[in-house]
Amino acid sequence: MVERRRETETASTLVLEVPGWPGHLAGQHVDVRLTAPDGYQAARSYSLAAPTNGDRIEITVQRVPDGEVSSYLADEARNGDTVEVRGPVGGWFVWKPEDSAPVLLVAGGSGVVPLMAMIRSRDGVSAAPFRLIHSVRTPQDRIYDHELRSRATQGGGLDITFVYTRTAPAGETRSVGRITADDLIRYGWLPDLAPTCYVCGPTPFVETVADLLIDLGHNPTRIRTERFGPTGP
Amino acid sequence: MNEQAAVYDGNSLAGPLSEVFAVELTTAAGRCRSCGTTSQVATFRVYGPGPGFVGRCPHCEDVLLRLVRTPEALWLDFSGVSALRIPMPTDPAAETGQIS
Amino acid sequence: MDIFTRGFRGRGRDSSGQLPPGQYLTNDFPVLSAGPTPRIPLDAWAFTITTELAESQQWSWAELMALPAESITANIHCVTRWSKLDTDWRGVSLDTLLADIETEADFALVNSYGGYSTNLPLEDLLDGKAWVAFEYEGEELAPEHGGPARLLVPHLYLWKSAKWVRGIDLMLQDSPGFWEQLGYHDYGDPWREQRYQGD
Secondary structure (H helix, E strand, O other): OOEEEEOOOOEEEEEEEOOOOOOOOEOOEEEEEEEOOOOOEEEEEEEEOOOOEOOEEEEEEEOOOOOHHHHHHHHHOOOOOOOEEEEEEOOOOOEOOOOOOOEEEEEEHHHHHHHHHHHHHOOOOOOOOEEEEEEEOOHHHOOOHHHHHHHHHOOOOEEEEEEEOOOOOOOOOOOOOOOOHHHHHHHOOOHHHOOEEEEEEOHHHHHHHHHHHHHOOOOHHHEEEEEOOOOOO | OOOOOOEEEHHHHHHHHHOOOOOOOOOOEEEEOOOOOEEEHHHOEEEOOOOOEEEEOOOOOOEEEEEEEOOOOEEEEOOOEEEEEOOOOOOOOOOOOOOO | OOOOOOOOOOOOOOOOOOOOOOOEEOOOOOOOOOOOOOOOOOOOOEEEEEOOOOOEEEEEHHHHHOOOOEEEEEEEEOOOOEEEEEEEEEEEEHHHHHOOOOOOOOEEEEEEOOOOEEEEEHHHHOOOOOEEEEEEOOEEOOHHHOOOOEEEOOOOOHHHOOOOEEEEEEEOOOOOOOOHHHOEOOOOOHHHOOOEOOO
């Protein structure tokens, strides 16, 4: 580990130096394995948060209550520490700059991490318009908040919308609540534009959103999903 | 405290399968022996990882594959898949990780 | 070659000897499953014991409820390393269910709604070691924990306590169940840490 950046109260980005890293596609992930002194091992998957950058990779870890790996990575790991990394893996939930179709990114909580890699890998290599809808509980849960807003105001073809499920900031017009079909119409792309849709987050969120997209008429083969489990990592 | 069983998708099999197969398998399409539906491995409904991974057909929920990692071995049962179509790089000089 | 991760301890390891080797204590009741939770209406539920001669005896839910039930307090140990102490159950003993069954079989293959199965020696179901349990902590056993009824064999790792139990086949030869086919141990004694084949 060579650097840590705190993103929110519970999430940090770790920059790892992996000698000989072969490069990766946006959307791929790594499996991180920790070994305790008595030989006990624990492993978890983490999405790569940034595009290929030589030997440096970034993962954003959300601390999970009682999570033995996430609490180590989010709080304990220091610069100079070594962890085992397997990857990059995953070839289906990926976005490549050669894809020119509009892109709809729908994230639930920490599901924004692989979608952020897609947003970051677009710089200077693709003009495909991107729309991100990020569902979070409260404004304090917005990972990459500053960078996303800054990118959106640059006028580079990225629109972002936050959907708040518990507490919204003052002045927010959309009422608090889970994402709806209406949100996907209003803040997403209409099906006749044939966008590629990437949906990532806790399993119930992903399944609800994927069903809504299909009901709205999106082509199921253009919807890619990645489930993070019951509550997400 | 009641919790839910962890349900994932085939993306989470990418790492364990990479220990066995030299090519990316989550983009492969497998035909369910039970119902005949062909689905990409990344879309399998996956339960686990403890005691092991179970990948089920997104259409009929029958078991397509099971994977267990013990300290000394990796056990793999792919018998629920009657045929697997694995996209192969067309360019022999392509790096692993490039998906066509 | 393992690389030790500085500062990583894993879950609190038990040094009191109260837990089997490699286990940690949890206050939760984690839900692990090999598939979706089956929903079985009680009027369709049945439990069947079939002998090696294909003779079978079956109980409906009403018939199971009419049998004498026991309260059990047990420590349970999952092969994924969590243990829970002093869990309270109510169920019908396998001694009661097997009482009138004639068999020469030494082995049992337990099967569940949803397709799960697990094997163990028949003698590990006898003499007060196993129950068909339908209540947990004073309440009806929840579906995600195996309700309406599961097998409970607490002296073995919890994967042997098949959720959504539907029947037991008595066999002359051992036949591996769902996880045993994929490398898990045919017996599964937590105190000898028999997690995998060959342990």
